[in-house]
Amino acid sequence: MSPQYKYGPTKAKEFYNDNTVIFLTGSTGFVGKTILEKLLRSLPQITKVYLLIRISGAKTLQDRVEHDIFGSRIFDTLKAQYTSAEEFHQTIVKKIVPVQGDITIDFLGLSEQDRAMICEDVNVVINSAASVSFDDPLNNALEMNTKGPFRTFDVAKGAKKLSACVHISTCYVNAPMIDAHIDETVYPHPFGEPEAIYEMLQKMSYEEIRNYERTQVLKMYPNTYTFSKALTEHLIQKRYKSMGLPIVIVRPSIVTAAVQEPVPGWVEGVAAANKAVVSCALSQVQEWIGQEHKHTDLIPVDVVSKVILLSATTADCNYTQAPIYHVGTSCINPITWGVFGLSLVAYWSAVEKPRRRVSDDIRFEMYPLAEFKRRFDNRFGEQIRTLAQHKDGKKLKVRISKAMAVPMTFKTFALNEWFFDVTNTLQLDDAAPSELKSGLRRGMDWHRYMEDYNAGVHEFILKEKVDRSMVIDYSTPRRLTEDRTRAAKAAEPDVVARL
8 A cells, every 4th residue: 555545634633643742853944843833733632842952052942942933923823822921831832842952963962861751752753954055065964964864763763652753855856857757756876876975975084075075966966955865865765674764755845935824925034035035046047048937846834844744644664665755836836937036026016115125126137147246246346345344244255155156056946947746745635634734736826825925025034014915916027027038139149138
């Protein structure tokens, strides 16, 4: 029997009635926080959630729980269900058990007492911790994204009542398969036998691994993030039977703002906000006319969290390999970069100018990289040079360097397409109870979603008042784009400059 048919709606409810203690890593991140909120709001039968939390500086475990987690606006909807802060604390917060640890340390750096508690209590492990930075050196990416999950598995092996272990990966583990229809499976690694690759990397010096990154990894993969995630999946499948763990793998595509829960457009964090900003910047590195018709794969974070929680109900260590679930839209109703960009222009043209907007120029342009750099310097060069002289100049230079690197970093995703099959996920979703049904098969109303997405960035990232009743006219930027496209083709056929 296929894993997705193991449970129907009733069985999925029974799973979380019987498995009420969760261990979650990465709970302070965008996806991890959404998983936690969904658990606490929609699955009240959950009795306890252990959170792995890294401590740095003067912050305590309690500080991080109160401020970095429950201080997030994602919990506003849940808090509103209670008459007082005390009732919320007694009903919800008391379920949280923070444990100090770090995925870069063996056995997650847990104390013997915390590890013993987890092994005694936990039914479901969800590994959301990772470095999502695309410019991490390879050794750092491997430490977080390859060794980290196996340290989590080492802890899970001791859990006496373990029913599921969910590993969160990415659709782009198969990034080298450009323009392909990609199934929910593990394909042969392009560099050869995974264990041999991993063993070789373990023995390399710092200089050797950086050279391998430049000469091998980045010639095949767009970044170290996708390579490290891919290697992890291959190692999981190779070691699946020997580990004896009920692992499932969930592969989200590009995770974006919530489509519905807890409120449409909820988004948080610099990385999450950058999905909108970066997607606009993507347009500035597209070097051939017509790239706005390229499809991308965006998936709302609340859809991802539901699939992650539902996938756990299909885990079984008796399978020959870990089940894999893609969470994406490219094979159902994909959005193009052109529609995405035009939606950005339409929204930010219509709203009152945000106080924190850097520039009045919200045009959606396409330039070769050299032209983008020249325009960036012309527009912001003087201000940047002035600001860089201040005492915080070093931090500013790092931020500027990252901003300049955005077009090159994301170039691969702008110029190429992938089509991620979601057969397993759709069949799983069809059998989901209402609490966990993602609605993936129904598809997305992209114009409505983009309006909510932009409003979410406006409200939750820029922290400004948003008029959600405002009607956005998408026709004007589209007409302007078509006019500029015709003009660009006539005047400069080999250079793209489009509104």
